[in-house]
Amino acid sequence: GENVEQHPSTLSVQEGDSAVIKCTYSDSASNYFPWYKQELGKRPQLIIDIRSNVGEKKDQRIAVTLNKTAKHFSLHITETQPEDSAVYFCAASTSSASKIIFGSGTRLSIRP
Amino acid sequence: NAGVTQTPKFQVLKTGQSMTLQCAQDMNHEYMSWYRQDPGMGLRLIHYSVGAGITDQGEVPNGYNVSRSTTEDFPLRLLSAAPSQTSVYFCASSLQGMNSGNTIYFGEGSWLTVV
Numbered sequence: 001g002e003n004v005e006q007h008p009s010t011l012s013v014q015e016g017d018s019a020v021i022k023c024t025y026s027d028s029a030s031n032y033f034p035w036y037k038q039e040l041g042k043r044p045q046l047i048i049d050i051r052s053n054v055g056e057k058k059d060q061r062i063a064v065t066l067n068k069t070a071k072h073f074s075l076h077i078t079e080t081q082p083e084d085s086a087v088y089f090c091a092a093s094t095s096s097a098s099k100i101i102f103g104s105g106t107r108l109s110i111r112p
Numbered sequence: 113n114a115g116v117t118q119t120p121k122f123q124v125l126k127t128g129q130s131m132t133l134q135c136a137q138d139m140n141h142e143y144m145s146w147y148r149q150d151p152g153m154g155l156r157l158i159h160y161s162v163g164a165g166i167t168d169q170g171e172v173p174n175g176y177n178v179s180r181s182t183t184e185d186f187p188l189r190l191l192s193a194a195p196s197q198t199s200v201y202f203c204a205s206s207l208q209g210m211n212s213g214n215t216i217y218f219g220e221g222s223w224l225t226v227v
Contacts, residue, residue, distance in 0.1 A: 009152065032213050043202060043218040044155070051213060089154055099145065099170065100216070102155040 002027045002094045006103030013080055014111050021075045021088055021106045029095030033073050035064060036089040038105075044089060048075070077108075085110045114138055118203050118219035125193040125226045133188040133222050135203030141217075143206040144186040148172065148199040149221075155202065161186055162209070193226045200224070 003026040013019045025033075034049035050057045050064045050073065057064050063076040073092075077084055090103040119134045137144065145160035147170075157170030161180040175197060177189040186205075190197060203219040 006154070034216070043220050045218070046215055049213065099157055099160055101157070101171075102147075104152060104154040 002092075002101050004090060004092050004101045004103045006090050006106060008106060009104065010107045010109070012109045012111060015080055015082065017080055019077045019080055019084070019108055021090070021108070023073050023075075023090035023092070023103050025071050025073070025092040025101075027092065027094050027101075028071070030071075030092040032093040032100070033064070033066060034091050034100070035075050036091065036102075038087045038089065040086075047088075080110050082110050082112065084108060116203055116205050116217050116219040118201075118222050120222060121220065122223045123225070125190070125224065127193060127195060127226060129193050131190050131193065133190075133201055133203070133224075135186045135188065135219060136184050137186075137205040137217070138184065139205065139207070139217070140183060141205035141207050142183065143209055144180065145170070145204050146176070146178065146186070146188045147202045147204065149202060150199050158188065158201075190224075195226045198224060198226045 006023045031052040035047050036044035037047045038044040048059050048062050048064050050066050061078045066073045087105045087107050089105050091100045093100050116137045142163045146158040147155040149155050156172050158176050159178040161167045164180050164183050167178050180186050201222045204216050206216045207214045
């Protein structure tokens with residue numbers, strides 16, 4: 001069935017370094033891949049998304065890359081800051097009905 | 113424009129009790145859905161609706177009912193609460209399909225504990 005796998009589950013990086021979170025998806029018909037950031041006790045909020053006709057998208061310190069052949073997509077955060085500490089979720093659209101499937105999340109911690 | 117409003121924010125239930133989580137949006141969104149979030153398992157889809165009068169099951173529908181009598185409201189009913197339903201519940205809405213590239217707006221979440 002439809003599945004999104006996300007790695008790693010936890011990630012700790014030094015402030016100023018880069019962080020990379022990777023996801024794979026199973027549905028070859030997936031064409032929309034959003035990323036959400038969830039701070040402790042808060043709702044998930046969209047930080048960046050990419051559609052299948054684009055290989056890379058960047059927004060300031062955040063970038064997402066997509067490899068449709070390999071069914072991989074990744075989130076890259078450069079020059080990490082303390083406020084980047086949160087749980088990040090990847091997601092992929094599905095061919096069946098109008099829904100998206102979420103990965104299991106990555107808890108990112110930024111060390112001062 | 114309040115966005116997506118969920119109530120209650122916190123609730124404790126006894127096993128076997130029933131309750132309804134309310135969700136309302138004022139953005140005239142056609143698409144609404146309910147997710148549950150458990151540690152290490154991300155957000156799992158319970159039920160969703162593509163418009164008033166239309167609902168469908170997601171990944172984990174057992175033990176829950178929904179209805180969509182109006183565009184604005186999408187309540188989630190727990191029929192007979194079980195400890196396994198202890199979770200954080202998020203309602204979400206989108207102008208068009210969840211896979212259409214429209215931003216998905218989440219409510220603030222409802223923390224439910226079943227004892």
